[in-house]
Amino acid sequence: MASVLGQLILNGVLLGGIYSLISIGLTLIFGVTRIVNFAHGEFLMLAMYITFWLNSLQGIDPYLSFVVVVPLLFVAGLVAHRLVIHPILGAPSYMQIFITVGLSVMLQNLALFLWKADFRSVDSFCSSSTVKIVALLCGAPKLIAFAASALTTAALHLFLKKTYLGKAIRAVVQDREAAQLMGIDIHRIYLLTFGLGCACVGVAGTLMAPIYTVFPTVGVYFVLTAFVVVVLGGLGSLPGAFLGGLVIGVVESLAGFFVSPQLKEAIYFLIFLAVLLVRPSGLFGQIGAEELG
Amino acid sequence: MRKYVLVIPLMLACGLWLAAGSPYAAEPIRIGALFPYTGNLAKLGNETFHGADIAREWINRHGGVLGRQVEWVKGDAVDAKAAVGEAERLITVEKVSVLFGTYSSSLSLAASEVAERHKVIYWEQGAIADKITARGFQYLFRTCPRASSFGAIAVEFTAQDLAPKLGMKAKEMKIAIVHEDTLYGTSVGTAAQEEAKEMGLNVVATEPYSAKAVDLSSLIMKLQAKSPDVVIATSYMTDAVLFWRQAKELNLQIKALVGTGAGHGMMDFYETFGKYSDGVFNVDFPVIKDPRVLDPKLRPSLSEFREAFRRKHGRDAAVHATAGFVGAMVLFQQVIPKAGSLNPEELRKAALSLNIPAGGTWQGWGVKFAPPGHAAAGQNLQCFPMVMQWQGGQLYIVSPPKFKEKEMIMVPLPSWDKR
Numbered sequence: 001m002a003s004v005l006g007q008l009i010l011n012g013v014l015l016g017g018i019y020s021l022i023s024i025g026l027t028l029i030f031g032v033t034r035i036v037n038f039a040h041g042e043f044l045m046l047a048m049y050i051t052f053w054l055n056s057l058q059g060i061d062p063y064l065s066f067v068v069v070v071p072l073l074f075v076a077g078l079v080a081h082r083l084v085i086h087p088i089l090g091a092p093s094y095m096q097i098f099i100t101v102g103l104s105v106m107l108q109n110l111a112l113f114l115w116k117a118d119f120r121s122v123d124s125f126c127s128s129s130t131v132k133i134v135a136l137l138c139g140a141p142k143l144i145a146f147a148a149s150a151l152t153t154a155a156l157h158l159f160l161k162k163t164y165l166g167k168a169i170r171a172v173v174q175d176r177e178a179a180q181l182m183g184i185d186i187h188r189i190y191l192l193t194f195g196l197g198c199a200c201v202g203v204a205g206t207l208m209a210p211i212y213t214v215f216p217t218v219g220v221y222f223v224l225t226a227f228v229v230v231v232l233g234g235l236g237s238l239p240g241a242f243l244g245g246l247v248i249g250v251v252e253s254l255a256g257f258f259v260s261p262q263l264k265e266a267i268y269f270l271i272f273l274a275v276l277l278v279r280p281s282g283l284f285g286q287i288g289a290e291e292l293g
Numbered sequence: 294m295r296k297y298v299l300v301i302p303l304m305l306a307c308g309l310w311l312a313a314g315s316p317y318a319a320e321p322i323r324i325g326a327l328f329p330y331t332g333n334l335a336k337l338g339n340e341t342f343h344g345a346d347i348a349r350e351w352i353n354r355h356g357g358v359l360g361r362q363v364e365w366v367k368g369d370a371v372d373a374k375a376a377v378g379e380a381e382r383l384i385t386v387e388k389v390s391v392l393f394g395t396y397s398s399s400l401s402l403a404a405s406e407v408a409e410r411h412k413v414i415y416w417e418q419g420a421i422a423d424k425i426t427a428r429g430f431q432y433l434f435r436t437c438p439r440a441s442s443f444g445a446i447a448v449e450f451t452a453q454d455l456a457p458k459l460g461m462k463a464k465e466m467k468i469a470i471v472h473e474d475t476l477y478g479t480s481v482g483t484a485a486q487e488e489a490k491e492m493g494l495n496v497v498a499t500e501p502y503s504a505k506a507v508d509l510s511s512l513i514m515k516l517q518a519k520s521p522d523v524v525i526a527t528s529y530m531t532d533a534v535l536f537w538r539q540a541k542e543l544n545l546q547i548k549a550l551v552g553t554g555a556g557h558g559m560m561d562f563y564e565t566f567g568k569y570s571d572g573v574f575n576v577d578f579p580v581i582k583d584p585r586v587l588d589p590k591l592r593p594s595l596s597e598f599r600e601a602f603r604r605k606h607g608r609d610a611a612v613h614a615t616a617g618f619v620g621a622m623v624l625f626q627q628v629i630p631k632a633g634s635l636n637p638e639e640l641r642k643a644a645l646s647l648n649i650p651a652g653g654t655w656q657g658w659g660v661k662f663a664p665p666g667h668a669a670a671g672q673n674l675q676c677f678p679m680v681m682q683w684q685g686g687q688l689y690i691v692s693p694p695k696f697k698e699k700e701m702i703m704v705p706l707p708s709w710d711k712r
Contacts, residue, residue: 008511121564215531217333221531222507225507253510256508262474
């Protein structure tokens with residue numbers, strides 16, 4: 001039993017690593033610009049497709065395509081922000097939701113049109129190898145994804161804490177108006193954060209391509225969970241997104257085994273509701289952050 | 294541009310002359326082709342239509358139907374609402390007397406209501422939900438098998454073919470049934486459960502899961518705890534891949550995996566797993582590659598179909614295209630000529646009078662529709678899914694014996710590191 005429990009928790013942690021990977025980009029965007037970006041999953045899909053094409057046309061291993069995909073996604077984020085998000089920053093939030101949903105549907109259909117509805121898979125040097133830790137098994141690509149997720153979180157966390165730009169971003173999260181009064185160009189911050197958030201999802205895309213099949217609507221499978229993770233961890237909090245991801249992953253794994261694979265989502269949403277009732281700002285969120293405009 | 298100035302009026306004039314009833318060309322027969330050509334279901338919707346379209350080209354090359362050429366009037370059934378709207382349009386505006394479709398069960402259920410109301414023939418060749426032919430409709434005919442027969446055949450195959458091969462008694466075997474939890478997975482899974490119960494088999498686990506799951510490790514751990522010999526799985530594509538990948542990761546040792554259509558039958562499954570797809574069984578509409586198992590007079594048209602499809606689409610016709618082709622051929626070659634007109638009443642009588650024995654169509658099936666009053670009125674009772682196995686990137690029929698293309702291999706499945 002102990003080994004089963006250990007394996008379940010390991011499975012959960014590894015799955016959580018993937019959730020975290022997607023959520024850190026989202027928490028940046030959501031926390032800073034307060035835009036509910038429903039197209040986040042489609043940026044993930046784009047990153048996975050770029051990884052796939054680099055692999056199938058150029059034979060580049062997904063773990064190397066990283067150096068191409070991440071900058072590309074950063075630029076894609078800047079462009080999307082400039083064309084779509086920037087004009088609606090002052091608009092009511094339901095308008096913003098419609099816009100990002102629209103962007104999401106457009107990207108899905110563009111992908112369907114360009115690349116067909118085929119299910120593609122990406123091969124990497126380690127995609128079918130399994131690592132044994134004591135008596136516990138885990139797929140190598142997931143282990144790599146988990147490590148990358150922890151590293152990305154740590155690096156971004158340092159960036160936010162130590163650099164001037166990072167501090168400016170945090171200032172905007174805490175109080176938009178005060179930040180503006182202090183001479184921070186909030187539109188530039190928004191632009192950069194959106195790009196940065198998309199670059200993070202670029203990291204996620206390259207690491208997930210060897211694990212999941214790539215198809216036009218793959219983002220839909222992850223985006224809802226990512227929102228849950230972000231709100232659970234606290235808006236704009238990177239450690240929150242990381243730990244939030246792990247919590248959801250472990251709950252899902254345990255609930256799937258002890259209750260039913262069908263009910264695991266219901267159970268993590270229950271826990272999610274309970275946490276929000278006690279701490280509306282999420283596990284690591286700044287108190288009152290949920291009420292900031 | 295200037296060059297064309299003269300050509301266009303000329304063409305128009307010719308067109309008008311033809312449309313005005315030229316004595317040389319009989320008016321074409323127009324059939325409504327209702328499929329999801331765009332949207333989520335587009336991939337297999339188009340695939341089915343492509344197969345049917347080759348049937349149309351074939352019949353037009355061979356003199357047409359009732360001496361007239363056949364043409365499609367397309368209706369794009371993106372979702373159930375669009376399916377209803379397009380069916381309505383095809384019937385009332387385009388005045389077609391046969392609707393041909395639809396591949397997806399939810400679309401078919403919705404659109405066939407419209408056809409029934411207007412007393413227009415609904416010719417279904419791809420949707421498998423049992424409910425479609427359980428409504429006592431008069432104008433609905435389905436050439437392909439029902440979902441429940443997929444589950445039943447998977448269980449029968451496990452008990453009658455796998456058990457002896459494994460040197461076990463059927464009742465000693467431990468069987469697990471896993472299925473995704475939408476209408477498709479649930480109906481196949483439930484049928485498998487019922488069949489197993491009837492045969493007195495030992496089902497150690499029945500696990501529904503969501504096809505949108507991004508992790509199935511806990512499901513695999515649950516199976517590991519029950520250590521089944523055979524797993525019968527009903528999955529779409531992403532979950533079929535996820536299940537098998539995580540089964541490998543977590544070293545789930547089973548003696549056989551029997552899929553029941555969808556995910557386990559798609560080329561993408563092989564492309565993802567390569568050698569690890571070898572040995573996996575799939576219960577599905579058959580794609581016959583070896584024409585020797587068929588009625589000799591069908592053999593040339595089968596190879597023509599396969600060649601034409603390869604020429605046009607650059608790959609082999611798979612399950613859905615074949616189903617589309619067969620459905621259309623039965624309609625064009627048998628039903629309409631027999632009816633002698635496009636009157637729905639005549640077509641209905643002609644369809645009900647068909648009696649083609651097994652082996653008489655390109656999918657190995659026969660055709661005999663259940664008459665009105667039967668619990669499955671309009672269902673082709675002479676069709677059945679077959680069991681195929683992945684061997685070196687191809688699915689070969691391994692059962693029933695009459696249609697067997699290859700002997701089954703890798704029973705029991707070797708451990709993961711020895712594949």
